[in-house]
Amino acid sequence: MPSEIRRSVCPYDCPDTCGLLVEVAGARAVRVFGDPEHPSTRGFLCPKMAHYERTVHSPRRLTRPLLRTGPKGSGLFREISWDEAVTTIAERWREIIARYGAQAILPYSYAGTMGLVQRNAGHPFFHYLGASRLERAICSPAKEAGIKAVLGESPAPRFDEVLESDLIILWGINAAATSIHFLDLVTTARKRGATVWCLDTYETPTAAAADELILVRPGSDGALALGLMQLIVREGLADEQFLLVHAQGYPELRDQVLPDYPPERVAELTGVPKERLEAMARSYALAKAPFIRLGSGLSRYGNGAMTVRTIACLPAVVGAYGKKGGGFLGGTSTGGAFAMEELLREDFMKTPTRVINMNRLGQALNRLTDPPLMSLYVYHSNPAAVTPDQNAVLRGLSRDDLFTVVHERFMTDTARYADIVLPATSSLEQSDLYRSYGTYCVQRARAVIPAVGESRSNRETFALLAEALGFDEPFFRQSSDELIDRLLSVPMPLREGVDTDALAAGRAVELPAYRQGELRFLTPSGRIELLNPLEAQPLPCFLPPHEHQGRFPLKLMTGVTPFALNGSFYERDDLREKQQEMSLKLNPGDAAARGIGDGQAVLAANDQGEVLFIARVTPKVPAGVVVTEGVWWLEFAPGDRSVNALTSQRLTDRGNGSTFYDNGVEVRPA
Ligand SMILES: Nc1nc2c(c(=O)[nH]1)N[C@H]1C(S)=C(S)[C@@H](COP(=O)(O)OP(=O)(O)OC[C@H]3O[C@@H](n4cnc5c(=O)[nH]c(N)nc54)[C@H](O)[C@@H]3O)O[C@H]1N2
Ligand SMILES: Nc1nc2c(c(=O)[nH]1)N[C@H]1C(S)=C(S)[C@@H](COP(=O)(O)OP(=O)(O)OC[C@H]3O[C@@H](n4cnc5c(=O)[nH]c(N)nc54)[C@H](O)[C@@H]3O)O[C@H]1N2
Ligand code: SF4
Ligand SMILES: [Mo]
Numbered sequence: 068m069p070s071e072i073r074r075s076v077c078p079y080d081c082p083d084t085c086g087l088l089v090e091v092a093g094a095r096a097v098r099v100f101g102d103p104e105h106p107s108t109r110g111f112l113c114p115k116m117a118h119y120e121r122t123v124h125s126p127r128r129l130t131r132p133l134l135r136t137g138p139k140g141s142g143l144f145r146e147i148s149w150d151e152a153v154t155t156i157a158e159r160w161r162e163i164i165a166r167y168g169a170q171a172i173l174p175y176s177y178a179g180t181m182g183l184v185q186r187n188a189g190h191p192f193f194h195y196l197g198a199s200r201l202e203r204a205i206c207s208p209a210k211e212a213g214i215k216a217v218l219g220e221s222p223a224p225r226f227d228e229v230l231e232s233d234l235i236i237l238w239g240i241n242a243a244a245t246s247i248h249f250l251d252l253v254t255t256a257r258k259r260g261a262t263v264w265c266l267d268t269y270e271t272p273t274a275a276a277a278d279e280l281i282l283v284r285p286g287s288d289g290a291l292a293l294g295l296m297q298l299i300v301r302e303g304l305a306d307e308q309f310l311l312v313h314a315q316g317y318p319e320l321r322d323q324v325l326p327d328y329p330p331e332r333v334a335e336l337t338g339v340p341k342e343r344l345e346a347m348a349r350s351y352a353l354a355k356a357p358f359i360r361l362g363s364g365l366s367r368y369g370n371g372a373m374t375v376r377t378i379a380c381l382p383a384v385v386g387a388y389g390k391k392g393g394g395f396l397g398g399t400s401t402g403g404a405f406a407m408e409e410l411l412r413e414d415f416m417k418t419p420t421r422v423i424n425m426n427r428l429g430q431a432l433n434r435l436t437d438p439p440l441m442s443l444y445v446y447h448s449n450p451a452a453v454t455p456d457q458n459a460v461l462r463g464l465s466r467d468d469l470f471t472v473v474h475e476r477f478m479t480d481t482a483r484y485a486d487i488v489l490p491a492t493s494s495l496e497q498s499d500l501y502r503s504y505g506t507y508c509v510q511r512a513r514a515v516i517p518a519v520g521e522s523r524s525n526r527e528t529f530a531l532l533a534e535a536l537g538f539d540e541p542f543f544r545q546s547s548d549e550l551i552d553r554l555l556s557v558p559m560p561l562r563e564g565v566d567t568d569a570l571a572a573g574r575a576v577e578l579p580a581y582r583q584g585e586l587r588f589l590t591p592s593g594r595i596e597l598l599n600p601l602e603a604q605p606l607p608c609f610l611p612p613h614e615h616q617g618r619f620p621l622k623l624m625t626g627v628t629p630f631a632l633n634g635s636f637y638e639r640d641d642l643r644e645k646q647q648e649m650s651l652k653l654n655p656g657d658a659a660a661r662g663i664g665d666g667q668a669v670l671a672a673n674d675q676g677e678v679l680f681i682a683r684v685t686p687k688v689p690a691g692v693v694v695t696e697g698v699w700w701l702e703f704a705p706g707d708r709s710v711n712a713l714t715s716q717r718l719t720d721r722g723n724g725s726t727f728y729d730n731g732v733e734v735r736p737a
Contacts, residue, residue: 073515078494080178082505129490130520157535167438169197179447182499188525191412208722210366213375219590231392234354240362243272270687286612289374294333297325298348306386316598356393368729369613372721406557432463442470451480452634455714490522497524619731628696651680652694668737679706
C-alpha cells in the first residue's frame with residue numbers, strides 16, 4: 068500500500084514537545100520518527116516514541132464503550148453503544164444533581180495529552196454543569212511558586228543557550244530519561260570543554276553524562292544553595308556590581324541569612340563534605356557562564372517551593388543571569404501565547420464552585436461531605452496509579468455509590484473501577500495545538516489517521532455529553548479545528564512576529580518570547596528579588612522537608628524511567644521489558660542489615676501502605692535512600708499495590724503541590 072508522511076506532535080507531558088513525522092498507509096500509522104526540521108527534535112525521538120505506532124495500534128486499545136458487569140476493580144465489562152453510554156451518564160448525573168447538586172460531580176484530568184484543545188476540553192463543560200473544580204497541582208506548582216518568588220515572570224533562557232556555558236549543573240533532573248534533547252546539547256557543550264555536574268539523591272543514568280556526581284540528602288538542596296552562596300560571599304567572589312544594579316535585598320541576604328549557613332552546618336544537612344562544598348563554590352563563582360537546569364524532583368517535598376526559591380537566588384550572587392549561556396532554566400512559560408480564556412470558559416460558571424486538590428483525591432472520595440462526591444469523571448489521567456496515597460484512592464474508587472466514568476485509550480488501573488469506560492482517540496487521531504514547557508516552540512497538529520475503532524476525542528465526547536444534557540451553548544458544537552482557528556485568530560503579544568503561515572501549515576515555530584542579550588526581570592521591582600516583600604518569609608532560608616525526622620529510616624525516591632512516562636506506555640511489552648521489573652534499589656549496607664539479597668522479593672511499608680518489589684542491591688544508591696522507578700500498572704506489579712501506596716497526601720509549602728519524594732519507608736524480606 069502506498070504510504071504518505073504527515074506531520075504531528077508528541078502529545079506527552081515532556082518538556083521537549085517533539086515534532087513527529089508519521090508514515091501513514093491507509094488508516095494506519097506504520098512508522099513514527101523525529102522531524103529533522105524541528106528546532107529541538109532535530110530528527111530523533113526518545114525510546115518511548117520511536118515506535119509510537121505500537122501504542123496507537125496496540126491490541127490493548129479500547130475501541131468500544133464498556134459497561135461494568137463485575138465488582139469494581141475486577142475489569143469485567145460488556146460492550147455498549149455510545150448512545151447507551153451517553154444516555155446512561157446523562158441520566159445518572161441528572162439524578163445526582165437533583166439530590167446532591169452538581170458539586171457532587173468531580174472531573175479528574177491531567178496530562179495524558181498536552182495539546183491545549185483536548186487537554187482543556189472538559190473545563191467549559193464542567194463549568195457549565197456547575198461541578199466541583201479540580202486543582203491540578205500534581206506536578207510542579209511548588210517549583211513555579213519558588214521561581215516566581217525570585218524571578219517573577221522573567222523569561223527563562225532558550226535551552227540551546229547551554230552551548231555557550233562552561234559549567235552546566237543538572238540539578239535534580241534525570242535528563243537521560245526526561246530531557247534527552249537537552250542532554251544531547253549538554254554532551255556537545257561538554258565536548259567543547261564545559262564541565263557538567265549532576266546533583267541528585269542517587270546515581271541516575273544522567274550521571275554518566277556528567278564530570279561530577281554530587282549526591283545530597285533528599286530535600287536538602289536549599290541548604291546546599293545557601294551554603295554555596297555563603298562561601299562565595301565569604302571568598303569575595305560575589306558579583307557586587309551586578310547585585311547592586313539587578314537585585315533587590317542582597318545586603319539583607321548577606322547579613323541576615325547567609326551567616327546561618329556555614330559549611331560545617333551545610334555539610335551536616337546535605338551530606339556533602341565541607342571541602343567539596345568549598346570547591347563547588349569556587350568553581351561556580353569562577354565559571355564564565357554557569358547554567359543551572361533545574362528538574363522538578365526536589366520541588367516535590369514539604370519544603371519544595373523554598374528550595375527552588377533558594378536555588379534561583381544562586382545565579383544572581385555571581386551575576387550569572389547577566390551572562391549569555393549562564394543563568395537558570397526551570398522551564399519556559401509559553402502560556403501567554405494563546406488566549407486560554409477561550410478554551411477554559413470560566414464565564415460558563417454561574418457561581419464559583421468548590422475546588423478540590425487532585426493530590427487529595429483519596430480524602431475527597433472518602434471524607435468529603437456537603438455534598439459528598441457521588442460521581443467522578445476521569446479523562447486523560449490515571450489516578451488509581453499516579454495519585455498519592457493509592458490505598459485511599461482505591462478505597463474511594465471502590466465505593467458502590469460512586470458513579471465513575473473513565474475516558475481512556477487503555478484499560479488502566481483507574482478504568483477497572485469505572486461504571487462506564489469510554490474509548491479515547493490517540494493524538495494521531497485528533498487535532499490540537501501544542502506549546503512546549505522546555506523550549507519556545509508552538510505547533511499545530513491535524514489528525515493524521517482516522518479514529519481507531521469507535522474511539523472519540525475528549526472534545527467530541529464533551530460535545531455529546533453537552534447535547535445529552537441539553538446545554539444550549541454553541542461553543543460545544545465547534546469542532547477542534549474550528550476552535551484552533553479561533554485561537555490562532557486572537558492576537559497575543561507573545562506570538563507577535565511568528566510565522567503564521569508555517570504555524571497554520573503544521574510546522575513548529577518559535578515564539579520570540581526570549582530576546583537574546585536583553586536583560587530584563589519581570590518582577591514587581593524590576594529586579595531579581597532575593598528579598599521579596601510579598602512573601603510570608605521575605606528572605607529565603609532552609610526549611611526542613613516533611614520527612615526530616617520521619618519514623619521510617621529509608622527515604623523513598625519515586626524516580627522516572629526512560630521507558631515510560633508516569634503511568635503511560637505500560638501497554639507496551641517492548642518498553643516494559645526494557646524496564647525489566649518493578650524494583651526497589653537499595654544500598655548494599657542497608658540490604659545486608661536487613662538480610663535482603665539481590666533479586667529477592669521485599670516489602671516496603673509505611674503509614675500509607677505496603678508494596679511488594681523486587682530488590683536490586685546497588686552502590687548507586689547511597690545508604691538511607693531507596694529508589695523505585697516508573698509508575699507501574701497493577702496488572703504488571705509483583706503484588707497488589709504500586710509505588711503510590713507509599714506516598715502521602717501531604718502538600719508542599721507553597722502551590723499545594725504533591726510531595727512524591729518526601730516519604731520514608733522501612734523494607735523487609737517478603
Ligand atoms: N521518560 C520519562 N520522561 C518524563 C516523565 C517520565 O515519567 N518518564 N515524566 C514527565 C513529567 S510529568 C515531568 S513533571 C518531568 C519531570 O522531569 P524531572 O524533573 O527530570 O524528573 P523528576 O522525577 O521530577 O525529578 C528528577 C530527579 O530529581 C531527583 N531528586 C529527588 N529528590 C531530590 C532532591 O532532594 N535533591 C536533588 N538534587 N534531586 C532530587 C530524582 O532522583 C530524579 O532523578 O518529566 C517528564 N518526562
Ligand atoms: N510515584 C510517582 N507518581 C507520580 C509521578 C512520579 O514520578 N512518581 N509523577 C507525577 C507527575 S509529575 C505527573 S505530571 C502525574 C501524571 O499523571 P497523569 O497525567 O494521570 O499521567 P499518565 O499516567 O500518563 O496518564 C495519562 C492517561 O491519559 C490517557 N490518554 C492519553 N491521551 C488521551 C486523550 O487524548 N484522551 C483521553 N481521554 N485519554 C488520554 C493515557 O492512556 C493515560 O492512561 O503523575 C504523578 N505521579
Ligand atoms: S522526548 Fe519527549 S516530546 Fe520527544 S518524543 Fe519523547 S516524550 Fe515526546
Ligand atoms: Mo509532571
